[in-house]
Amino acid sequence: MSIPFFKADAAASDKAAPLIECAGLWKFYPGVETPALQDVNLQVRENEFVTLVGASGCGKSTLLRTLAGLETHSRGTLSVDGTPVTGPGPDRAMVFQHYSLYPWLTVLENIRFTRQLKAHTKDRTSADVEAASGRADALLQLMGLTSVAKAYPNQLSGGMQQRVAIARALMSRPPIVLMDEPFGALDAQTREVMHDLIAHVHRQEKSTVVFVTHDVGEAIYLGHRVVLMAPRPGRIDSIHEVPLPARRSQDMKLSPAFLGLKRTILDRIRDTSGMRTDLELLQKLSASPDGAGL
Ligand SMILES: Nc1ncnc2c1ncn2[C@@H]1O[C@H](COP(=O)(O)OP(=O)(O)OP(=O)(O)O)[C@@H](O)[C@H]1O
Numbered sequence: 001m002s003i004p005f006f007k008a009d010a011a012a013s014d015k016a017a018p019l020i021e022c023a024g025l026w027k028f029y030p031g032v033e034t035p036a037l038q039d040v041n042l043q044v045r046e047n048e049f050v051t052l053v054g055a056s057g058c059g060k061s062t063l064l065r066t067l068a069g070l071e072t073h074s075r076g077t078l079s080v081d082g083t084p085v086t087g088p089g090p091d092r093a094m095v096f097q098h099y100s101l102y103p104w105l106t107v108l109e110n111i112r113f114t115r116q117l118k119a120h121t122k123d124r125t126s127a128d129v130e131a132a133s134g135r136a137d138a139l140l141q142l143m144g145l146t147s148v149a150k151a152y153p154n155q156l157s158g159g160m161q162q163r164v165a166i167a168r169a170l171m172s173r174p175p176i177v178l179m180d181e182p183f184g185a186l187d188a189q190t191r192e193v194m195h196d197l198i199a200h201v202h203r204q205e206k207s208t209v210v211f212v213t214h215d216v217g218e219a220i221y222l223g224h225r226v227v228l229m230a231p232r233p234g235r236i237d238s239i240h241e242v243p244l245p246a247r248r249s250q251d252m253k254l255s256p257a258f259l260g261l262k263r264t265i266l267d268r269i270r271d272t273s274g275m276r277t278d279l280e281l282l283q284k285l286s287a288s289p290d291g292a293g294l
Contacts, residue, residue, distance in 0.1 A: 018043035019208050020067060020176065025076035027062055027234075036062045037073070038233040046175075049202055049209045051223035053216055053265065055273030059234025060212040061180055067210060068094050068178050080176065093174035097181040099165035101153040108149040111167045112136045132171075139167040142204060143197070159190035163197070170205060179211045183218070192250065195221055199248055216265050220258055221248055228265055230272035237272050240265065 020043065027037035037059045044050050052060045065071040066078065069088040078085045080092065101110050112132060140146045143163040153161050162182060169177060182198075183191045199222060202209055213219050219226045223242050230237040243257045252258055 017045070019046040019048075019081055020044040020210070021077070021079050022063075022067075023077045025063075025066070025078055026074045027059070027066060027071065028074045035074075035233040037066070038235045040076070040236055042227065042236065042239075044208060044210060046208055047206050049199075049211065049222055049224050050227060051211045051213060051219035051225075052227045052229060053213060053219040053269070054229030054237070055231050055269055056214075057234070058229035058231040058273075060229055062234060063229070064094075064178050064180050064210060064212050067176075068092050070094075090172060091174060092176045092178055093169040093172070095162075095166055095169045095177065095179045095182045097184040099161050101161060101164055101168075103153050106150050106152055107145055107156070107164050108136060108140065110153070110164050111139055111145075111171055113168065135171060135173075136167075139170060142201060143167045157190070159186050159194060162186065162194065166198070166201070170201070170207075173205070174207065176208045176210070179209065181212055181214065184214070191215075191218070196248075196250070198222065203247075216262050216269070217253060217258075220244075220261055220265070221253060226261075226265060228268055228272075237268060 022040050022042045025037055025040040025042075026035055028035050040059075040063060042050075042063075052063060054060055062071060066073050067080075067085070069085050069092065080089075102113065105113060140149055143166060145160070145163055145167065148156060148160060153164065156164070166182070183194050186194060195218065198209075211219075211222060216226075220242055224246070226240045226242060228237045228240065229235065240261060242261065244252055244255070
């Protein structure tokens with residue numbers, strides 16, 4: 001076990017009431033015997049940033065989609081702010097790995113799109129339209145998109161397109177943002193920039209974030225807590241408080257606290273996924289020139 005180098009922050013205080021609450025949650029997909037989620041118990045507090053990691057197939061996306069109301073659960077309870085989740089709702093916005101922007105709309109129009117749909121209902125007032133326009137401008141600024149407001153998606157890099165998708169998700173001020181590998185398709189340098197940007201956005205917007213990733217470093221850098229899931233059946237293996245201050249900086253990725261937690265989580269992923277056995281077999285194989293080690 002490593003000795004934490006930084007003092008953990010009280011940003012996600014234990015005293016705050018949970019905003020999202022899963023109790024004894026199970027999910028079976030039709031015709032599949034092994035549960036995709038088995039007895040998941042998780043509470044996420046308001047303004048917390050929780051990351052979900054784990055080997056492929058451990059149910060990260062299923063859990064996120066269930067929180068979004070895009071999947072139904074088979075057993076157990078799931079509530080947001082005390083109300084049972086029965087489907088998608090305006091209190092939860094989702095951001096996917098593959099940003100689905102409207103190619104025929106500019107950046108600004110993409111960001112305003114959903115809110116404009118609402119503002120064009122029969123009950124709209126000019127104040128609604130003005131508020132939508134002010135919000136879009138604020139988001140352009142927050143996401144560093146002001147200079148490309150009139151550009152079309154195909155004129156932008158992947159990182160910039162994902163910024164537009166995030167801004168669009170934030171447009172109606174959802175209290176909860178659910179992100180499924182939003183930076184999975186970006187190169188390493190762009191991801192680093194996006195990490196600091198999303199941490200800044202989280203501070204500014206004061207939203208509650210549940211963030212799925214394959215990248216353990218990303219999970220630790222962004223999360224107040226890292227939820228480690230294990231496959232077959234999909235379940236929560238362990239939950240790790242991140243012993244870093246709420247405000248992160250890139251040099252913390254080299255700190256003993258960060259590296260110690262990363263090692264612990266990676267070891268656990270290897271143990272729970274069967275990967276360790278594969279790696280040990282490979283090591284034996286490479287140690288014996290004729291493959292007799294196998
Ligand atoms: N629509 C579906 N029908 C049947 N089984 C499914 C369906 N969606 C997912 N599964 C199965 O449920 C399990 C959990 O899948 P899920 O995609 O949630 O895992 P994951 O951790 O997000 O995986 P990955 O990291 O590879 O994206 C897997 O065994 C998967 O094959």
